[in-house]
Amino acid sequence: MEKLNLGVIGTGRIGKVHIATLVQSVPKANVVAIADTDQASARKVAQAFGIKSVFDNYMDIINHPEVEAVVICSPTDTHAKYTVDAAKAGKHIFCEKPVDLSLDVIKGAIDATKKAGVKFMVGFNRRFDPNFLKVKQMVSDGKRGQPHILKITSRDPNPPSAEYAAVSGGMFMDMTIHDFDMARYICGSEVTEVFTCASVMVDPAIGKAGDVDTAVITLMFANGATGVIDNSRKAVYGYDQRLEIFGSKGMVNADNNFPENHRYFASDGIHSSLPLNFFMDRYLESYANEMKIFCEAVINNAPIPVSGEDGLMSVAIAMAAKKSHLEHRPVKLSEII
Amino acid sequence: MEKLNLGVIGTGRIGKVHIATLVQSVPKANVVAIADTDQASARKVAQAFGIKSVFDNYMDIINHPEVEAVVICSPTDTHAKYTVDAAKAGKHIFCEKPVDLSLDVIKGAIDATKKAGVKFMVGFNRRFDPNFLKVKQMVSDGKRGQPHILKITSRDPNPPSAEYAAVSGGMFMDMTIHDFDMARYICGSEVTEVFTCASVMVDPAIGKAGDVDTAVITLMFANGATGVIDNSRKAVYGYDQRLEIFGSKGMVNADNNFPENHRYFASDGIHSSLPLNFFMDRYLESYANEMKIFCEAVINNAPIPVSGEDGLMSVAIAMAAKKSHLEHRPVKLSEII
Amino acid sequence: MEKLNLGVIGTGRIGKVHIATLVQSVPKANVVAIADTDQASARKVAQAFGIKSVFDNYMDIINHPEVEAVVICSPTDTHAKYTVDAAKAGKHIFCEKPVDLSLDVIKGAIDATKKAGVKFMVGFNRRFDPNFLKVKQMVSDGKRGQPHILKITSRDPNPPSAEYAAVSGGMFMDMTIHDFDMARYICGSEVTEVFTCASVMVDPAIGKAGDVDTAVITLMFANGATGVIDNSRKAVYGYDQRLEIFGSKGMVNADNNFPENHRYFASDGIHSSLPLNFFMDRYLESYANEMKIFCEAVINNAPIPVSGEDGLMSVAIAMAAKKSHLEHRPVKLSEII
């Protein structure tokens, strides 16, 4: 079996997720080196997963002769730079979302990968969740008819710290960006306009930091469909990730996943367990599928399912959503991009 | 619209159910008279439902010139006698289950109705429950294949008093008899043998009265299928009435009904309401459907869906179940009937 | 039992619904007279339900000495006039929604009922649906915390004719008005602003008639909550009526109702029946509960649960929704009322 040699840049939370997935669940992946400026973290991860080479400089990954593809899991403000450097070195790239908070910078990164002729995939892992994959497939085959209404519910179990909220680019760029990508993906059409109704209902400190924690966002699509995303930073019952698409020939929906499916019939009602509470549990399979597909696309020179343009569009929609919130009016994507 | 003039004998619990149903939900029914030896009860019911004539002697119903059909809701030990008297008077008959606790007496009642050429329907109302009707229809159309395994769960919310248990003919004759009829109905085949595993788990007083309150009963059918009924006199979560039939081409099941369908996602789990707790709520529609079908069958001279023979067979199976319990061995129906 | 003598004006679709409900399911109701300019229709209904008096002039109902309360089911443009006339005659009033398409006219009708000291209830029957009642109760008791996000899905099985769409006041006034009332009811707060994203996805003829058939409507509430209603005039899988309310202490939702609950496990998937398809089936209990509550409120001189002001607010929100659609911007209720 042909394997792909990968180097991973960044061993923080999402870096560890990708390394564990590549080592344990992607038979065609071979992680040859990892890098992190935090050497203690990098060494610990290397030991846990049996990875030979550990560096502190990301360029040692990019220039590593064995590395064929890099997985960029470093902080957001380094994504584009590392992408450009890796492209110049002729390495294929998997980059975490968002690629950058500036559209021009993202465009520059996309251009670099195109010039270099390397593959460039952006980390919208939820596209590879079995529930959403099934819905996508059922929409794509046309038997569900023309999409009319798309509804996405995306609620976190707990809000981030106000400090994090302040530096994350805000809820739309940090959290809703996944839903914007999902909306485009499921609907199969571009968002043309956004109206945001957002508020601070969960934690006043988030408001003080200039962000919001609750939102209902209306999306207008080029194909005539209308979408609505509802977000909250705090659902006391756990991580809530559902969607529903309604079209001319029927409706398809996807529910949350659960740790087990017992039902208890007691004298005071029927009770069951809450949804999987942590994104790694909920999206365990989506992370594995994502990396399998990336590795196979590189090995077989096949098309990449989440392009740089997909990364660009989600950031643009997040910008439109924020502008709509601030100006309290519907904002056209053409005002942004 | 042609209407059927009915007289009801007995205004106890089930009598009231039928009178209310006939008056409120069966447009083709016209209840002209009711009778009960308890005149106070009868008068109260008559007033509540606007019924003109009240008698204490059941023969006044049977001989009433306007009465075309009688509904027998009096105590079990009078069912067969009243059936025979009504048949002799040329009146159509709806009789509550069981027709009698003696097979010979039941056979005599059946013979009387046949000789008189009157219609005779036995009150197995659950056949007309929308859930079970749908399962029956799906089994009957043959698309589910040959039945292999039938499972019926039937649990009461609360046990009867030990006094009632003692005079009711026992759990098999009083409660499981509905499940025996359902088993024959859904499976579309006769029971040939029964094995009962019964116990007293709920109330020792029921055991002292010579009855059981918990049972798992295996049924062997002429068509090769196997059935199993599980009963309890006390399910703390309410009235539990479900079934499942598994065949060569698939499985169909029916669940309980609920007063409303809210789901509450709280920090400690997901919660919903218990099933409808009272037989009248659970089988509201089945009682109405049952009486509609009886009235229409009489008016249109159409076949009766639950015959005297159906009433006979359920009693015979209940006898086999009890014999199996007492002798702790499988009992063939041919030993009974 | 004390009964309330009612007269019903209008024997069209909704008139028949109320007459049937009052006669069959509301023991405290006594329908003494009905009126319709279509005498053939009125006589047919009277005969079917055993009603003594039939008139063609609605004033014969209002002036009828036995009539204590009138139920107004005539065309929308007569609602307010009949309400005022009935109030002047000292009769209690149940009026179908919408009271009128003009806010001033509605206010005039409300004033007339207040001056006359008669009870005035508007026909938002869905408030009395057992599912929504349960959700409302669970929100009202405060244990679910502060409402953050309210979602209402309301989709019809089939679009009206374009002719009907043209004269109905449009989808917002004719169909969504129920959802506007439900939103205020469940959220327990007034709508302050509306943003509508509406389109013609189902039937171009509806568009030609100046109306829409698909909409996603964002509602902003005085208590800080955000709501979203999604509507379609055509759901091929039937009548879709669900809601979900998410708050600081949990989420409660309500699903559709079904004719029966079988599940069929076949070799190609698991299959079950569609929701109840007709508003009368889905809201059977809500119509009965509504009329019971109206009759009891009049008999016991108790508060009316759906006031003229409730009728007024729903029309105002519908106007704001339409204005938002036409001007493609969020519209404050203060611009309307």
Place this chain on the structure above:
Amino acid sequence: MEKLNLGVIGTGRIGKVHIATLVQSVPKANVVAIADTDQASARKVAQAFGIKSVFDNYMDIINHPEVEAVVICSPTDTHAKYTVDAAKAGKHIFCEKPVDLSLDVIKGAIDATKKAGVKFMVGFNRRFDPNFLKVKQMVSDGKRGQPHILKITSRDPNPPSAEYAAVSGGMFMDMTIHDFDMARYICGSEVTEVFTCASVMVDPAIGKAGDVDTAVITLMFANGATGVIDNSRKAVYGYDQRLEIFGSKGMVNADNNFPENHRYFASDGIHSSLPLNFFMDRYLESYANEMKIFCEAVINNAPIPVSGEDGLMSVAIAMAAKKSHLEHRPVKLSEII
């Protein structure tokens, strides 16, 4: 992290399952050697999972100086012999079920492990399925009250070949044995008596080979509870593995698992996907949990959750079930063991 060095004997279907699980999902496991008389199979597996040593003689595993524990996945008739040999060599043992088809031979194997003071675990993996684990925990904490009725549904998607059926020890020993173990585990009590109603409904060739393919088996427990297992060798809708326990304080059940949870509302009904169809998919987590618990128990010298006695009892119940089927009467366990 301390690791356990394991050797695996047998690289057939279940051997591959355990090797993959140990390598990929049990961080504390270190598979140092595998053996199979089929050398081609063994080498292929070794290469796929990066295992250093491959033998054809099982004694090379047992005598391997690095091997601390052996996993016995060879044919049933070798289980007991290999267990005894491994015990004599002082190695801890995980043995697939059934330990043997003779109670005396199983007792001998248990004795050998006890004399040698080694740990001995039998492969009833389903005890470690998250759904069943949750039910077990809810029963064990006592809040569900005293168990009254236990129901286990266990149906395979496809029957084995008649040849396999002939040599497998029969359906009770090969398939139902898992359900017998589950029944003892969930009920927390010993089976005292069995009544079997079995038939050939799926494949006449299975009947010719002397086996059955459909069964309903009643179990009587020492604690007074009654259990019922229903089995089929062919459920066209896939692998059906459910259970329900009903007790004095409520009922708990566990359902199947599904590949994804979409629901499609079409004009002809609501449709969803079938359960996971293959035992490896359905019990993926149970296999991993099982091996984790075995390795940790050995490393930490902790109690083994599935003992040799558990293995013995399941075989004894299978024998009673077969005897009951052949003699068509309830059979006491005391007749067997």
